[in-house]
Amino acid sequence: MGLVVQKYGGSSVADAEGIKRVAKRIVDAKKNGHQVVVVVSAMGDTTDELIDLAEQVSPIPAGREFDMLLTAGERISMALLAMAIKNLGHEAQSFTGSQAGVITDSVHNKARIIDVTPGRIRTALDEGNIAIVAGFQGVSQDKKDITTLGRGGSDTTAVALAAALDAEVCEIYTDVDGVFTADPRVVKKARKIDWIAFEDMLELAASGSKVLLHRCVEYARRYNIPIHVRSSFSGLRGTWVSNEPQGDQQVEHAIISGVAHDVSEAKVTVVGVPDKPGEAAAIFRTIANSEINIDMVVQNVSAATTALTDISFTLPKTDGAKAIDALEKAKSAIGFESLRYDDQIGKISLVGAGMKTNPGVTASFFEALSDAGVNIELISTSEIRISVVTRADDVNEAVRAVHTAFGLDSDSDEAVVYGGTGR
């Protein structure tokens, strides 16, 4: 029996009862002969409450101090969890990100892990302890300041520790039973996926699936750490994410892993762009300089008569105003005619490594959308993904139609609890 890293999200430790339930699960893993390292998020709404407080005190919470504030949440949950474990007769020690050796860069509020030096964790394990580590936080290499890792940061902490400690598996406990073939809130017949390749999981995460964040899966793939996503409530076997299926992990030789959707994006269309070299570059340099990440990009074929073309791209709605502002300021320099902004769009993505060798997938996808009466506005593809942009109102119907068309519906019509994964 080797070392396991378990991560519990905020909803799993939302109150004293939740903490005691999680403590029992951790002790069970220890009793089964594992060395156990636990990464824990802040309790329930703690982080939101701290953000509220910060906004009451200052309209623009500052980076370094904001991180200092937010990390109090994990300090509370990890100490309580260690106490609950001791109360079950097992030894536990809690460690801040800094104490656990989570070394980051100095970008406050969204720091990146650059090294993990888990010497104190090793010692605690060697002495027979369960080690509890604060998720979402680290310490900056140069200034020794407390940093936070941004959204989904606790998952990344867990995978990074699993890599540094050479763990057998990184278990991500959440409030859903695993990764599903579609969002179960939208598709009642969505099925839990037994095993999925890193590659497909990365595309699902990038396409709007919220169970695991892209950065966390990327880290796991780089260090080849299998992830087991499962519910802290049910105790059922969840979804394994790895390079290759192991043992009895079912691989259904599915062409398609799942359908993801995303309604958090908006579309910007730059109208009347001179169709000559350097124009697209000028537009996207302007966007990049505003530190906005764009997603899909489509350039229309230019009409021969005008020598003008349109360029559309999608971006997070939260960056919409910033992008419009930046482009308006650069309007004369770039030389386009006008801008259009549309935040009533949705994106549906079909993901599956099988589509590499199944040329009919794209056609079937478009047929399913057409049969459901859904109009396609933009198309973008990678080797193992097809994404389309539609009206936001059409998204749920489109997801259900595609899910059925690709034979992903389960036989049962079970109700599934679904929620966020905390951070």
Added chain:
Amino acid sequence: MGLVVQKYGGSSVADAEGIKRVAKRIVDAKKNGHQVVVVVSAMGDTTDELIDLAEQVSPIPAGREFDMLLTAGERISMALLAMAIKNLGHEAQSFTGSQAGVITDSVHNKARIIDVTPGRIRTALDEGNIAIVAGFQGVSQDKKDITTLGRGGSDTTAVALAAALDAEVCEIYTDVDGVFTADPRVVKKARKIDWIAFEDMLELAASGSKVLLHRCVEYARRYNIPIHVRSSFSGLRGTWVSNEPQGDQQVEHAIISGVAHDVSEAKVTVVGVPDKPGEAAAIFRTIANSEINIDMVVQNVSAATTALTDISFTLPKTDGAKAIDALEKAKSAIGFESLRYDDQIGKISLVGAGMKTNPGVTASFFEALSDAGVNIELISTSEIRISVVTRADDVNEAVRAVHTAFGLDSDSDEAVVYGGTGR
């Protein structure tokens, strides 16, 4: 203009409004040309809420993890305070006890400061920042674990930092206007003391005055750091505590500094103790082995006919059951007849260096009590203090009578807000 250390208790930073008010006060000190180091407690009831959570999770919260939990409170308040200061246009950085170099022993929940290495604070100050430091916490020298200093710990943090940084003064901001000649909740005519010597302040603190804790005053005296106790609400000049009065600090050549009282103690009487050498030692070794601190001790004159005596002592009510239990177990070994336990007692103490040279003080004290119809049960004295134990019901009346008898009453009959000082 030199360096000042300011300490703000939990009631001063109980909510966002309080934090903003305190931030303004800090910025004022900075504008006046001072280098400013601020020690802050947890917001209002935060600590009690964390203790509640801990008790829900585990009936016996463990030392190391309990400290990890409690220190989250200061992390929140200090980060918010730094944000509020930045919002006023000044630079501030917050530091945990560990980051501020507060090194302690390893006795969790009541650690003692053994060294202060404020290198990061010095750097922050040299760069023009206001430094905010978490009170009540440190890091253990041997294990690098987070520790807490116990009740009143933030005051001690402030004085220790003031000593290490060679501050001009340590300002303790609280919710009262200073140190009073008696508890203003009991004595309406209590007067604020303008200046008081360390020596007298130590006796008052030991006798039940709660404005400053004994340990903090002791530390200030050892390193000769003047303390200025004042209100964070009124901004009025408060009470200076130092070796010698400075400048315009009024010394009224008072014989008596003040009257303190304490109703948190109980009295244990060991009845029928053989009057021979070693008996008292056996009793108090038994108590000491239970880690109970006793206060007053009185042995009655033994009656010649029986060769038996009674020994009474006082101790915190919270340790009463433990003491009785320990003595009962040792009954046959020690050889006393019976135990009496009385938790309806109160202690009144008169403190003042002037009594060394004024032989009439003791007589006047007893006369005042007698005139008020208060019966004395135990008496204990030091060079600059007289304490008596009475019925708990008589304490308030006794304090008022003594306060008047020694001419301490103020002329005005002002209402004063009085409360705890946080931690």
